[in-house]
Amino acid sequence: DAKTTQPPSMDCAEGRAANLPCNHSTISGNEYVYWYRQIHSQGPQYIIHGLKNNETNEMASLIITEDRKSSTLILPHATLRDTAVYYCIVRVAGTNAGKSTFGDGTTLTVKP
């Protein structure tokens, strides 16, 4: 699986949009970009994923650049409960999809 690079930490004001970047410059054509978050030591929670196109769901939006080498997770109106560690991972699709590698993630702190 391709390696991802994320900033170690970010702050965001409550009510503002939080934009979390992820670099995955070695991504292959059959690799999905996934975002998860972990609040304290709870189990990671799935947020969103995509292959090529931008995606939106009730939690967030995922913007993937045209060359697929980077992506941005957007939380449109951050709340204090969005304070968490956010993990961006890439995962190959197909018969070799077993391995899954998480990096160190970005600690997002939402401030009042």
Added chain:
Amino acid sequence: EAQVTQNPRYLITVTGKKLTVTCSQNMNHEYMSWYRQDPGLGLRQIYYSMNVEVTDKGDVPEGYKVSRKEKRNFPLILESPSPNQTSLYFCASSLSRFGEQPQHFGDGTRLSIL
């Protein structure tokens, strides 16, 4: 309720005493996986299973065993636990083994090996 259930949630034990952490999912998921998480680090994959009777090593398999005799269960076995296996463990499952579906995680098991 669709969920991944791990037991026990907390365990303190001693070096060398065999233990099993159970993981069960009620979503008929094909893929299951075990991770460990140590302070300040992300999740590291221990073992994964693509289907019943199909398991393979992740990044940190040493000292662990797994089995997948039924689709819903994927126990993690520590035959002779050591203090360096003190960690927070997560089990995860995914509908598809082909990587295009997200993983759903359990609440975690905190193991302390003295």
